[in-house]
Amino acid sequence: MIIVMKTIQEIAKSISESGLKVTPQRVAVMQAFEKLNHPRAEEIYKEVYNSIPGLSPTTVYNILDVLVNKGIVKRVKTESGVMRYDAVSDHHHHMYCLSSDRVEDFFDPELDKILQEYFEKKRIDGFKIEDIKLQLMGKFE
Amino acid sequence: MIIVMKTIQEIAKSISESGLKVTPQRVAVMQAFEKLNHPRAEEIYKEVYNSIPGLSPTTVYNILDVLVNKGIVKRVKTESGVMRYDAVSDHHHHMYCLSSDRVEDFFDPELDKILQEYFEKKRIDGFKIEDIKLQLMGKFE
DNA sequence: TTTCTAATTTGTATTGATTCCAGTTTAAAA
């Protein structure tokens, strides 16, 4: 698992290529994802507020909505119901801790292939699968 | 897929065996699950209110919490973040509609076996899996 | 059957996340 830090230029490019204006708020939100692990909107707000003091919480919600709609950011469902966000764009699954709110990424192309082949053979009547996500529930040691 | 309607007696038994008092509110909440598909707390409230007019919304939240803690009811994560509930106790996965809030059950013991065997061979370092849930994202036709 | 009491339910207030909206600012096209 290689962590690739995005430069401001790369972030600006991905925003711009989605047909969005490149604003300091949007760039800072994307940058915040480099520091935070599946953060909630409020955590992003606190982080970004450091560099943009006038920031409004509403703006963070707006930006996250826009980025989710463009597919740049993904929502992560949690047991508590509080929404969390994920800027990792490659397909992956999640490990959920049963005794805390920790969520970690799980990349496994081999498993993805197994699942893909399984569901190619075994179609579900009346439902067309577009994406398969695993929730691995358990405990971190 | 066989749908088994639970009698009031069976419901009362499962409540009682969990060490809980059998109240009309609890029985009615369990019965509501027979009519509703992965309902939200509010939908359950509306349904149960028909038979128990004095019902408080707080009671529904209390009951759902208790039933979840006893493992009689499961929480179902959704994209919007609103919590939904599930009284089906056998292990199963969910199909999520990408263009509506529809959620359907997906039972597949064969797949469960494949996953179980896969993760027996391939352990995840630092994480002990206790349960695997699939989110099948797609469209109903 | 009646009594007793801890468990449960209720109603109100409150929280916390998120959305709405109207006014202001700004990125970037022209």
Added chain:
DNA sequence: TTTTAAACTGGAATCAATACAAATTAGAAA
């Protein structure tokens, strides 16, 4: 540089969910 649609802001409003204290009740004990 000008223009303006898009984006940001802040305050109010909404919605799901929780906290709490008082009233009720299921079911154990007498």
